[in-house]
Amino acid sequence: MVKLHCDRCGEEIKDKYYTINFWEYEIHPKSCDYNMATACSSYSRESALEMLNSQKMYCKKCRNEFENFMNGK
Numbered sequence: 001m002v003k004l005h006c007d008r009c010g011e012e013i014k015d016k017y018y019t020i021n022f023w024e025y026e027i028h029p030k031s032c033d034y035n036m037a038t039a040c041s042s043y044s045r046e047s048a049l050e051m052l053n054s055q056k057m058y059c060k061k062c063r064n065e066f067e068n069f070m071n072g073k
Contacts (some may be wrong), residue, residue, distance in 0.1 A: 002052070006059040018063035019055050 004013040058066070 008062040010066040
């Protein structure tokens with residue numbers, strides 16, 4: 001069995017985990033099409049375990065703290 005832990009506080013994640021995604025957008029459409037195809041093909045080759053290991057995961061408490069910080073609260 002795989003146990004997940006929050007990458008910020010270390011608490012075990014039992015129900016749901018949260019990620020923070022910042023997407024990059026190209027100004028020039030030709031390079032954007034190429035980058036999108038490359039990103040899609042490399043993503044589809046990852047196994048589920050590799051995907052879990054490559055992402056930062058956060059518990060709900062830390063997610064809420066991030067959200068409040070980003071909203072200036």
